Amino acid sequence: MLALRLIQEGRTELVEMAAPPAPPPGQIQVRMKTVALNHIDVWGLRGMAFAKRKLPLTVAVEGAAEVVALGDGVTSHKIGDRVAIYAGVTCGHCKRCLKGQENLCENIAGIMGFHIDGLAAQLINLDPRQAIPIPDGVNDVDAACATTTFGTVEHMLFENAKLEAGETVLIQAGGSGIGTTAIRMAKQAGAYVFTTVGSDEKIQKVLDLGADVAINYNKDRFESIVRRATDKKGVDIVFEHVGPDTWAKSLFCLKRGGRLVTCGSTTGVSAETNLFQLFQMQLRIFGSFGANFANIRSGLQKMAGGLRPVIDSEIELGDIGTALRRMQSRDLFGKIVAHVPK
Ligand SMILES: [Zn+2]
Structure with missing residues (x-):
């Protein structure tokens, strides 16, 4: 074979x-x-x-x-x-x-x-x-x-971050495999979605997927845009998988009690965390790897329902x-x- x-x-x-x-x-x-x-x-x-x-x-x-x-x-x-x-x-x-x-x-x-x-x-x-x-x-x-892409996003957004309708989410690298899936799943769950992309060409594409705000991180400071758009409060959830290039700014985008969930670090493995901000803002950080069987079955049901x-x-x-x-x-x-x- x-x-x-x-x-x-x-x-x-x-x-x-x-x-x-x-x-x-x-x-x-x-x-x-x-x-x-x-x-x-x-x-x-x-x-x-x-x-x-x-x-x-x-x-x-x-x-x-x-x-x-x-x-x-x-x-x-x-x-x-x-x-x-x-x-x-x-x-x-x-x-x-x-x-x-x-x-x-x-x-x-x-x-x-x-x-x-x-x-x-x-x-x-x-x-x-x-x-x-x-x-x-x-x-x-x-x-x-189904098993890695949909499963991972299910596990991150719903099992770990416990996303609820009406919440705000920042999805980093929205044009990636899990980014595109996260935009669709978060929108279907009733969230308001900010997302970052690496080129102007991808802006319209992520908006077409349902994202509410798309930011080219190579041109604009996403953390300023997100904080301005949320009355300086920040978002409920940040969906991370980029790592050092975005980590500190991702944490800065969270509101008090906000949740950051990460499943990857495509730009390296070490990043600085402001510990004062972490405890004073009562942030929660979730490391997420893979998925359980229930997440995969749930993702497959969403596919069958038209979320592709x-x-x-x-x-x-x-x-x-x-x-x-x-x-x-x-x-x-x-x-x-x-x-x-x-
Ligand atoms: Zn076992």
Whole structure:
């Protein structure tokens, strides 16, 4: 079978490798149809891996597939089921898993596509718990964005920041995969949305997605605009994933008791925090990584209801290397989804 492998940091290759054997008892085999790209894939490429891993490694952490074989004892799925794949290999029986907090699993065996082989392969054996049914009406390209993109945004906005109707939100990097999704989800939840983008060209695009105010952070000071527009009070929630370039200003945009939720740091890993501001303003900071199964099911239901991911482009599996470099340069709007050859 074909798989896209990270051969060394910075170099991926489409290679022929042995297909997995028939699924062992308790596992299923899926045929991958699509995979979506994420910044976690770029971190790998940039050699910013914060965990030990062995190369070569199959890339990609989210995608959509079809069940093609069942191991003995599997009754949860049937052949032909369309499923979105959850990359975290969780145990299913620790305290966190039993509480539905799978992304805090105490015995996690790794994240596929990051610590262990990922989803950019034609055939994969996995735990059926990782295969979440795709509702009717959701296509394979959109479904590829369910587990990491939609799941992460669900987890950030609703599980962590507890966004409510009528609240104000600042979404950083609104043109990115999670930024575009966050704009749509926050608007659907009844929020007033400020967002930042890196070019004038993206301003109209984020306004078309429903954002109320769009700011080109390369030209204008977003923190001044946000504070002026909120009578100097600030917003209820900041949705962060940029890091040092925006961190201090993001905190400055929060109102008293405001919440900042972050799931990434695409501009570096260390930033300064004004501690006086943190406690005096009673700010709350949430670190968010991945999603639990309930977040993914909820995201898939939203897709079925018409809230779709923004797709920048559809590519072939072998072009992922080029696409990841495009992601690094931020020359995109929404998600890049690759088709896995049959
Ligand atoms: Zn667990």
